[in-house]
Amino acid sequence: MKKALVILFIVGMIGFMPVKINAQQQFKVVLDAGHGGTDPGNTGNGYLEKDIVLKIALEVGDLLEKDKDIKVIYTRKDDTFIELHERGSIAHKAEADLFVSIHCDSFEPNAKVFGAGTFVLGLHENDRNFEIAKKENSVILLEDNYEQKYDGFDPNSPESVISIIMMQEEYLDQSLALASLIQNKFVGDLNRKDRKVKQAGFLVLRNTFMPSVLVELGFLTNKKEGAFLNSKVGQQKMAKAIYDAIKTYKKQHDANTVVEVKPKPKKPIAKAEKSRIFKGVDFKVQIASGRKRVSTESYNFKGLKGVERIRIGAHHKYYYGKTSDYTEVKKAQKLAKEKGYVGAFVVAFRGGKKISVHEILKTEQK
Ligand SMILES: [Zn+2]
Structure with a gap:
């Protein structure tokens, strides 16, 4: 009796599990x-x-x-x-x-x-x-x-x-x-x-x-x-x-999600660039996105620390280098690219809502 139950259980598992994963x-x-x-x-x-x-x-x-x-x-x-x-x-x-x-x-x-x-x-x-x-x-x-x-x-x-x-x-x-x-x-x-x-x-x-x-x-x-x-x-x-x-x-x-690209040697930054602070705006570098939920430990992200994961619909997005300084976020983007995230790009948020980087840069006081 017990055996039959176990077999029934296993058959049941095989019956529906792979379909869901696929x-x-x-x-x-x-x-x-x-x-x-x-x-x-x-x-x-x-x-x-x-x-x-x-x-x-x-x-x-x-x-x-x-x-x-x-x-x-x-x-x-x-x-x-x-x-x-x-x-x-x-x-x-x-x-x-x-x-x-x-x-x-x-x-x-x-x-x-x-x-x-x-x-x-x-x-x-x-x-x-x-x-x-x-x-x-x-x-x-x-x-x-x-x-x-x-x-x-x-x-x-x-x-x-x-x-x-x-x-x-x-x-x-x-x-x-x-x-x-x-x-x-x-x-x-x-x-x-x-x-x-x-x-x-x-x-x-x-x-x-x-x-x-x-x-x-x-x-x-x-x-x-x-x-x-x-x-x-x-x-x-x-x-x-x-x-x-x-x-x-x-x-x-x-x-993109699995390939490890060897980081290029870092070039020294020639001169200190001026900060470009936008009050109330969080710039971040989006380094990856996918259906897979990956732990944000640095070993999963080629050594990048402080990676943030946000779920949007069925996708998890992974951001790096949160700052309100556009100069800083560009540096973070450069580093992410050097680490192998060649498609890394800058996004902006205000009050947790995504806004256009292009539009926000236009508001800069000169
Ligand atoms: Zn048409």
Whole structure:
């Protein structure tokens, strides 16, 4: 009798335990096919952006799902209209590791314009980038009460964009890393014209608290590129390129938490730099983040002392070098980088709330 109970217990353990562990370790990718339903996206040369991007998103997902460590979440799997803010909340709820929004560009004034580009959320560097973001953002005009939903965001105002930037500041480095990997695949493997990694104020990337990119696969208004993107072969190729980039990103991401990098020899600091104190502000260096909860002892952090751990959603973030002196925090960042945290970046808090470093530096009294 006892034996039977023990066996039953063991079988029971084996029955459910591994499933739970796997689910926790899965790398979650949100694939966001732009537009859908009543919003066709751009219709250059009679092609439908909403259809092309959906096919490519599904293809990327099929490829990714072959890897058991990856879980794919779609914002839409069919021809439905999803509001922009809803796309972000899907990613947020899923506690995703990556958000990839897929689009096609158009340029009515000149059908010769072609090429692929990848965007991260940031200040538009030029008018053309603003125009692209404006076009993709203007879909909110189809939504009810968009003024309330997007805190008064006006897709036609360049200034409106600034307010949405800081939410993604924390993930900028990682977003840029993924964007570069995608662009390299488009250009290196597929010989697409390089429209580069760029920054612009895409509303869909606003509420994604994870590395996020928006891909503009090419121009439907260009005859040759439109036909390529509308073809099965073209879609498979573009999907494979995005898939390859995500896989490489994941590999680097996985390695980041375990790889030990030998610290470079310290260089002496030439001259004492002036303090730049911001009252009431805590600057910190974010050195790592991940689902794993790691003890903050210095031996876990390459000798860095006083590491702080804060849980945000499903992730633990690890900060180092808390100070209200910006000069000091830059020194701490330098040291963290020397220790091997090459992606270490500065964040700022006021009253425990995260604020934009960029904005706070602008308030400095000269
Ligand atoms: Zn679009």
